[in-house]
Amino acid sequence: MIRSNSTVLTLCLGFVAVLGTLAGLLSPFGLKPVSATVCGVLIAAGLSLAANRVRYASLETVAGAFLGAFAGGLLGLLFTLVLNQAVLLRGPTLEFFRLGIPLFGVLLGLLAGISKSGRIRFDLAGVTGISAATSTLKLLDTSVLIDGRIADVAEAGFLEGRLVIPQFVLHELQLVADSADSAKRNRGRRGLDVIQRLQKMPGVDLEVPATDFPSIREVDLKLIEFAKQQGAKIVTNDFNLNKVAQVQGVEVLNINELANSLKPVVLPGEVMRVFILKEGKEHNQGVAYLDDGTMVVVDNARRLISKTIDITVTSVLQTTAGKMIFGRYDERLQPTGSEHRSGAASAG
DSSP states (O other): OOEEEEEHHHHHHHHHHHHHHHHHOOGGGOHHHHHHHHHHHHHHHHHHHHTTTTOOSSSHHHHHHHHHHHHHHHHHHHHHHHHHHHHOHHHHHHHHHHHHHHHHHHHOOOOOHHGGGEEEOGGGGOOOOOOTTTTTTTOOOOHHHHHOOHHHHHTOOOOEEEEEOOOOHHHHHHHHHHHHHHHHHHHHHHHHHHHHHHHHOOOEEEEEOOOOOTTTOOOHHHHHHHHHHHHHHHEEEHHHHHHHHHHHTOEEEEEHHHHHTOOOOOOOTTTEEEEEEEEEESTTTTEEOTTTOOEEEEETOGTTTTTTEEEEEEEEETTTTEEEEEEEEGGGGSSSSSHHHHHHHHOO
16 A cells, blocks of 8 residues: 555644744743744754654554654653753753653654664564565666556565655656657556556555655656665666666666566577567578567578477577577478378378
C-alpha cells in the first residue's frame, strides 16, 4: 500500500501548535504574548524541518516510534538539567526551554525511530523480525515503471524489502502521461498502471515520500541523492543512470541485467529450432529471434527467410546490449526432399 505522509505532517503541526501556545503563555525573552507566539511558531517550524530530515516516510512500527520518542524525550530532559544551571536564562525564558526542548527531543526521537524501525529484530516467541538486509529501500525510477517488468518480478516474490517511488519520480511520470505525443502518453499511463498494480499486491510495501531536492533540477540526480541519504538501492533499466549511480557509489539493480541473466543457457553444439525472420548483414546469413528477444544469427540461412528450421549453435556472445547466439544451418538436420517423395510414394 502507499503510505502517505499525513501522520508525520500531523505530528509536526501539533508540535508547532504546542510550542507556539507555550511561547504565548510564558512570553520568553521578554516579548509580548503575540510576538512570543509568532516567535515560538517560527522556532517550532524550523525545528520540525530539521527533525524531518531524519525520516523518509510515515509511521513504521509502534516499537520503533516508542523507543525513539522515549530516548529523545529522555535526552531532552537531561539537557534541561544542564539548562537549570545556566546563569543567563531565568524566569519565563528558562521555563520555555525546559518545556520546549523535551518536546523537540520526543519529536526527533519519534521520527528517528520511525526511520530506523526496520533494523529492529524481534526474536520473542520464536518470531523473527525483519533484518536490516531485507528492509533495504529500493527506489524505482521512471524507466523501470514504464517498462513494467518490475511488477512481474515483485509478484513472483523475488523483490523483498520496501519499494519507494519518490514524489518527484511520480511527478515526472505524470508529465509523460499528460504528453501531447500519443506514444509518450501511453508509456506514462502504463507506468501509472504499474504503480497501481504494485499498490494492490498484498506482499509489497510501497511508499511515496514527498522528499524533494529543490536545488537539483534533474530527476536522476535527485534519485541518486535520495539513495545516498537513505542508503537505498536504485531499481532501473536506464543505462546512463546505472553508470552515474555506480560512479557515485550507489548500488543499482538493473532489470535488463536481470533479464539477461535469466535467459536460457545455450551451449555450442546444441540443436535449436528458430524462425528465420530476415537476412543478416553478412553474406548468406539469416536472422532469427527467440521469445525473450535474443538475436540468433544463422549462417547459410538467407534463402530460408520466413521458414522454421533446425540449426546447430556454434557460439554465444555476451554484449552490453544482451546475448547473441550464432548458429549454422545444416541440411542434414532437416527432412530431405527425397524423404518427402518416398513418403508420398509409399502413401500412394
